[in-house]
Amino acid sequence: MNRDLTVGKPETVLWKFCLPLFGSIIxxxxxxxxxxxxxxxxxxxxxxxxxxxSYEITLIFLAFAFGCxxxxxxxxxxxxxxxxxxxxxxxxxxxxxxxxxxxxxLMILGLAAAGTLLERIHTPRAILxxxxxxxxxxxxxxxxxxxYNIATGIFSALGDSRTPFLFLAVSSISNILxxxxxxxxxxxxxxxxxxxxxxxQGVSCVLALATVFRRxxxxxxxxxxxxxSLTMLKKLAVIAIPSILQQxxxxxxxxxIQSVINGFGPGVIAGYAAAVKLNNLVIxxxxxxxxxxxxxxxxxxxxxxxxxxxAGFRAGVKLVWLLCVPIVxxxxxxxxxxxxxxxxxxxxxxLNSGIQFLQIVSPFYFLVSVKLTADGVLRGAxxxxxxxxxxxxxxxxxxxxxxxxxxxxxxxxxxxAWPFGWIVGTLLSVTFYKRGDFST
Numbered sequence: 178m179n180r181d182l183t184v185g186k187p188e189t190v191l192w193k194f195c196l197p198l199f200g201s202i203i204x205x206x207x208x209x210x211x212x213x214x215x216x217x218x219x220x221x222x223x224x225x226x227x228x229x230x231s232y233e234i235t236l237i238f239l240a241f242a243f244g245c246x247x248x249x250x251x252x253x254x255x256x257x258x259x260x261x262x263x264x265x266x267x268x269x270x271x272x273x274x275x276x277x278x279x280x281x282x283l284m285i286l287g288l289a290a291a292g293t294l295l296e297r298i299h300t301p302r303a304i305l306x307x308x309x310x311x312x313x314x315x316x317x318x319x320x321x322x323x324x325y326n327i328a329t330g331i332f333s334a335l336g337d338s339r340t341p342f343l344f345l346a347v348s349s350i351s352n353i354l355x356x357x358x359x360x361x362x363x364x365x366x367x368x369x370x371x372x373x374x375x376x377x378q379g380v381s382c383v384l385a386l387a388t389v390f391r392r393x394x395x396x397x398x399x400x401x402x403x404x405x406s407l408t409m410l411k412k413l414a415v416i417a418i419p420s421i422l423q424q425x426x427x428x429x430x431x432x433x434i435q436s437v438i439n440g441f442g443p444g445v446i447a448g449y450a451a452a453v454k455l456n457n458l459v460i461x462x463x464x465x466x467x468x469x470x471x472x473x474x475x476x477x478x479x480x481x482x483x484x485x486x487x488a489g490f491r492a493g494v495k496l497v498w499l500l501c502v503p504i505v506x507x508x509x510x511x512x513x514x515x516x517x518x519x520x521x522x523x524x525x526x527x528l529n530s531g532i533q534f535l536q537i538v539s540p541f542y543f544l545v546s547v548k549l550t551a552d553g554v555l556r557g558a559x560x561x562x563x564x565x566x567x568x569x570x571x572x573x574x575x576x577x578x579x580x581x582x583x584x585x586x587x588x589x590x591x592x593x594a595w596p597f598g599w600i601v602g603t604l605l606s607v608t609f610y611k612r613g614d615f616s617t
Contacts, residue, residue: 182336182473183258183480188492195469195496197338204345211349212311212370213454215356217519222447222527224367225519227307229450233428233435234294235315238283240424242319242326245276247468248417250330251557252409254472257334258479264409266393266402269331271409273324280323287316298436301443307367314371321375321382328385331392333472340388348381419561423568430572434579434591441530441588448530449588451519456538459504463497463546467553474557490554490610497546508539534592541596548603551610563609571602 182190213232217225249272256265291312300308329341352373359369438449470493477485508515512532520527548567555564575598582590 182476183482183485187473187485187488188495191470191473191489191492192496194336194338194473195466195493197342198333198465198469200342200346204342204349211353211356212374213450214519215353215360216367216370217447217451218521219357219360220366220370222520222522222524223304223443224307224370225450226301226443226446227304227367228311228370229453230295230298230300230304230435230439230446231308231312231315232450232454233298233431234291234312236428236431237425238287238316238319239322240428241279241283241421242276242323243424244417244421245272245279245323246326246330247420247471247556248272248413248415249276249327250334250468251416251471251475251559252412253331253334254475254557255479257336258476262396263398263400263402266396266398267404267406268409268413269389269393270402270404271406272330272413273327274405275410275413276323276327277320280319284316284319287319288313291316294432298432299439301439301446303443304446311367311371314368314375318375318378321379325378325382325385328382328389331389332385333468334475335392336472336476337392338469341385344381344385348377351380352377416556416559416561419565420556423565426569427572430576433576434594437579437583437591438588440583442526444524444526445530445588447520447523448516448527448532449534451516451527452531452534454519455508455515455535459539459542460545460549462500463542463549466493466497467549467556470550470553471557474554478558486554486558490550493550493553494547497550498543501542501546505539505542508535512536530588533589537589537592538595541599544596544603545599548599548606551603551606554610555606555613558613560609560613563613564606567602567605567609570605571598574598574601 212228216228252268253265295308332341355373359365359373473489474486512535516531552564575594578594579591
């Protein structure tokens with residue numbers, strides 16, 4: 178169901194829209210968590226390390242899909258809020274065509290360079306073959322990743338956060354079951370984990386696209402929408418390219434951090450692989466809620482209702498802090514149990530390194546959640562320069578400190594670099610938001 182985010186009490190509207198988004202991202206993260214969980218529990222610690230090691234590279238490709246999602250979502254939101262439905266449809270078609278070309282190029286490049294990338298980040302020989310196998314299968318599924326992200330971006334732009342939630346709930350649960358089936362019954366190892374994700378995400382993508390096109394056909398326009406527009410492509414690029422660059426640099430930064438972690442051996446790699454999945458579950462959830470705030474901001478900006486934007490930011494902060502409380506308590510109190518979900522018989526090094534990561538990082542979720550909420554407003558209003566400055570500053574600090582502190586404090590120094598970057602990034606994002614003029 179399409180929803181107009183320009184009417185109703187801002188806090189009520191935003192919460193009803195964002196809570197299904199939160200549920201969606203929980204199930205989206207279950208794809209990767211399921212891969213790590215099944216690899217660690219049913220194959221072994223090295224398999225978990227291999228999946229986690231490859232995962233950092235897959236985030237580069239996810240960054241491009243995410244950027245296409247944001248570009249399409251923000252522009253479509255603005256046209257939907259302004260009731261310009263013909264332009265809205267052209268924006269959707271243009272985004273899909275451009276994304277298809279980009280996806281094809283990335284898939285070819287990735288398959289050609291996968292082995293080299295893994296070697297460049299100092300992947301241990303013990304996990305190199307499985308890391309490459311997992312990464313290659315993942316790359317074959319890039320079209321599903323790209324078009325599913327475009328579809329969810331369109332749903333969000335139309336104010337519908339319930340439909341992608343339902344798709345993800347079914348496909349994520351299916352992915353867990355198929356993961357276990359392929360690994361235990363068919364003894365496919367790491368390949369089984371990767372093929373399960375490929376299969377379930379493919380089905381989800383096809384169903385999402387079919388629903389999107391049916392939804393678009395139901396929206397009347399006086400004239401037929403153009404299938405492609407260079408003008409529209411430029412509008413999309415203004416939002417998408419900075420988002421792609423931002424997410425790509427974050428992914429490259431994470432790969433650099435992973436290369437430092439790899440120097441401490443498979444035990445620490447496995448511990449980090451489990452802990453960072455739990456961390457990414459939270460950060461990606463907050464980012465997705467920020468995307469919801471971007472849609473809310475863009476719709477209201479398109480409708481000229483700029484007074485509702487700051488009310489949306491305040492409502493967003495309340496929402497993310499409400500979510501922070503149980504998560505931080507859980508990670509601090511139950512880190513040992515959470516790590517053992519991923520590891521059947523963990524070494525002391527793997528277990529302790531993962532627990533320490535969660536203990537150091539999780540208290541700062543209250544801070545970084547404010548940054549991601551402010552980023553959502555900036556992105557929805559098209560203030561991409563400010564958005565990128567705060568994000569890149571955070572990343573540069575984390576990467577530089579990870580390398581520097583690792584020489585002094587070992588892997589604990591890497592964990593401590595995260596809060597420092599978040600503190601500076603949050604200060605910048607909130608400053609840009611407070612100084613922002615959202616009147617145009």
